[in-house]
Amino acid sequence: MRIAYICLDPGIPVFGAKGASVHVQSMVRAFQSMGAEVTLFSPRCEGTRPKGLETTPVVPFSLPSKSNAEARMQALMALDLALPDILRDAGPFDLVYERHALLSHSAMTWAREAGVPSVLEVNAPLMEEQQRHREMILPQDCLTATHAAMQSAALVAAVSPQVVRYAQDHGAQNVLHLPNAIDPAMYDRPRQGNRPFTVGFVGSLKPWHDLDVLVSAMEILHASRPDIRLLIVGDGPERARFSERIAALGGEISGLIPHDAVPDWLVRTDVGIAPYSAAQDFYFSPLKLYEYMGARLPVIASDVGDLARIVTHGDTGLICPPDDPAALARAIATLAQDPERARRMGEAGHRHVIAHHTWQANARTVLDRSYLPVLSEGL
Numbered sequence: 001m002r003i004a005y006i007c008l009d010p011g012i013p014v015f016g017a018k019g020a021s022v023h024v025q026s027m028v029r030a031f032q033s034m035g036a037e038v039t040l041f042s043p044r045c046e047g048t049r050p051k052g053l054e055t056t057p058v059v060p061f062s063l064p065s066k067s068n069a070e071a072r073m074q075a076l077m078a079l080d081l082a083l084p085d086i087l088r089d090a091g092p093f094d095l096v097y098e099r100h101a102l103l104s105h106s107a108m109t110w111a112r113e114a115g116v117p118s119v120l121e122v123n124a125p126l127m128e129e130q131q132r133h134r135e136m137i138l139p140q141d142c143l144t145a146t147h148a149a150m151q152s153a154a155l156v157a158a159v160s161p162q163v164v165r166y167a168q169d170h171g172a173q174n175v176l177h178l179p180n181a182i183d184p185a186m187y188d189r190p191r192q193g194n195r196p197f198t199v200g201f202v203g204s205l206k207p208w209h210d211l212d213v214l215v216s217a218m219e220i221l222h223a224s225r226p227d228i229r230l231l232i233v234g235d236g237p238e239r240a241r242f243s244e245r246i247a248a249l250g251g252e253i254s255g256l257i258p259h260d261a262v263p264d265w266l267v268r269t270d271v272g273i274a275p276y277s278a279a280q281d282f283y284f285s286p287l288k289l290y291e292y293m294g295a296r297l298p299v300i301a302s303d304v305g306d307l308a309r310i311v312t313h314g315d316t317g318l319i320c321p322p323d324d325p326a327a328l329a330r331a332i333a334t335l336a337q338d339p340e341r342a343r344r345m346g347e348a349g350h351r352h353v354i355a356h357h358t359w360q361a362n363a364r365t366v367l368d369r370s371y372l373p374v375l376s377e378g379l
Helices: 019-033 069-090 106-114 126-133 139-152 161-169 211-222 239-248 259-266 287-294 325-337 339-356 359-369 373-378
Strands: 002-007 037-042 058-060 095-099 118-122 155-158 175-177 198-202 229-233 271-274 299-302 317-320
Touching: 002 019, 002 069, 019 037, 019 095, 019 259, 019 287, 019 359, 037 069, 069 106, 069 139, 095 106, 106 118, 106 139, 118 139, 118 161, 126 139, 155 161, 155 359, 161 175, 175 359, 198 211, 198 259, 198 287, 211 229, 211 239, 211 325, 229 259, 259 287, 271 287, 271 325, 287 299, 287 339, 299 325, 317 325, 325 339
Parallel strands: 002 037, 002 095, 037 058, 095 118, 118 155, 155 175, 198 229, 198 271, 271 299, 299 317
Antiparallel strands: none
């Protein structure tokens, strides 16, 4: 079976370490593990290839400089319009799979017209994100392309209920809720002992992660439990703002690390934190939740979006009110005071993620829902 995997988003280096990059790599590996031949189409193919993707066929594209935003968007539109010919030359393909990008629709419309099964993976309400966080250039072209992509895709795979609604609002008919996942083999390693109880956070240090509440909670705890440590696994623009406060707590920031090294850091932790503010429009499927559970960690997550449906309060972790450092401090103390309960939660979370949230299971679901039952059974 031959799959064309398309990621035209210029902000996603497909061989990089950011969450979106990991998602691309993980789905490609999952399809490959099922015996499919995957060709990756992207304008961001720089860097060292991660393990398992060393020989993956790649069709790279070039883009103009970021200095002229409108010219860059026009170039993306031209690239998108050229995709049908590029796909025909590189094919034939049994499935066209695309990570949704602004201004990109031609792959989905071509697949529909050619009778090739297609999947559009939607990870965020991109038009709303663009309007809120960046300059919205060519809004009507973005809207037209979004409608065309959503309406043409045989299947839309959306990472959260909020993104499901976004896809439906833009005309998607066949929408599947498909959250993030893990590769279980990455997390099969022993935990490190003989160390203080350690609170872990994995992710980019950016504003949508509410690090202020996490660090404030640790400062509250520090007065009575100075032995509880904080370990931040990641890097980003918020690091400078928090580095002195974290250092005063005796905490540690790993800096940027490759994704396959994350499990080596998680074995040094006892609980995983997913802090988010209620002030933001929450539509994410946080990869960190599944990574924590894969690593047998109990999870403490903010009560925003559908996180309370992912983390079962009292079973796989604790759900905590957002924007409340004292409540988060109490939740951390609860688990630190009862390590056996924390261990049971971690094991329950591990069982849950292995049963319901693996990349290979996601790939299988996509194939089964993409009108490819015969092909997927043969993989």
